[in-house]
Amino acid sequence: MSHSIPVATTWVNGQLADHLPVTDRGLAYGDGLFETLRASQGRLPLLELHLKRLQRGCDVLRIPFRRQLIEEELGSAANAIGDGVVKLTLTRGSGQRGYAMPADAQPTRVIAVFPLPEYPADRRDGVQLYCCATRLSDQPLLAGIKHLNRLEQVLARSEWQDPAFAEGLVCDQQGRVVEGTMSNLFARVAGEWVTPDLSRCGVQGVMRDYLLARMLERGQRFTVGALTLDALHQADQVFCCNSLIGVWPVIRLGDRAWQVGSETRLLQSLAEQVYL
Structure with a gap:
């Protein structure tokens, strides 16, 4: 289902708009968070997982979290687009120059809708990864949350232009595997799934959380822990x-x-069923 709306439509604090004040701290310092949600038939199937991650991010950054309002606005955006992408950006709002958090800042909510990206159909049957030289910095305070500072990912993604590579593999400062530039990674090693620990860097993806929950329900063995490049090469299955x-x-x-x-293939099927 796809509704007739402009290719990109944005709402700022619930009103149709396409601009922010230059004093917004999201622009000045990356002082905020974002969530990218997939809408299917006017629904947001993984909404609860997105809201949980957003709540964790707000707690870390000490940004007020108006859950009911955000949930309602996301739902309206999903209904408007039907099938597509709904992106929420939540900043601390406007403030004066300087890093100090304004005591009276009012958070800014930006919601935008886009068509689904048109990835090549054959990626469902396998992709090639580019091994990025860019390394992620350790910062446990920000690990896991989807904050607006994504320059490491921007630099990593700039390392290749060859369309033969669908995604880039990114490691930490010690050379351990962390994630892709836009995805989480799983490797099947010695009969069990391993996904990297994200307590020092990386983004805790909602699809990662969803699949880990399905593995737990099915009694499948998995480990959340360190994954070296050597261990990755020894794996018999890998997916992002x-x-x-x-x-x-x-x-x-x-x-x-x-x-x-x-x-x-089983986990791929479980992921696809989310949006049916």
């Missing part, structure tokens, strides 16, 4: 995931090639 792409099996990283296994 996020709330827009679902699950993309990984079939190549450098000289290492993988087959798409049945366990990956």
